[in-house]
Amino acid sequence: MTRKLLMVLSLLLCTGWLMAQEGSMGKGQMGKGDSGQMKVEGCLQKSATGFTLTDSTGKSYDLQGDSAKISEHVGHEVMVTGTAGGGSDSSMSNSQAGNVLQVTQLKHVSKTCKSEGKMSK
Helix, strand or coil: CCHHHHHHHHHHHHHHHHHHHHHHHCCCCEEEEECEEEEEEEEEEECEEEEEEECCCEEEEEECCCCHHHHHCCCEEEEEEEECCCCCCCCCCCCCHEEEEEEEEEEEECCCCCCCHHHCC
């Protein structure tokens, strides 16, 4: 009986530790890998200067990359992988320059945006 209890407790402890490791990068938040790549999940929208990704916290990122591929997912929830500060665009102010992602990969998550209600301005 004691042996089974120790086994179950060990299993729960390991599971909790693994969940904490995976949960350190919350949904809609960005994370940087060793190669400088970031992942951001959010709602993809068309903007006056191109495309914008807004995460669940309301933070927006201007996207640069293959417009044809990006445009297929406007209005959808997507996971974008890319590098920060994808270049200097003269139409962007200094405050926006830190929120530019050069898209290297785009993954479709959902046909509708979960955070659509929060995006109205």
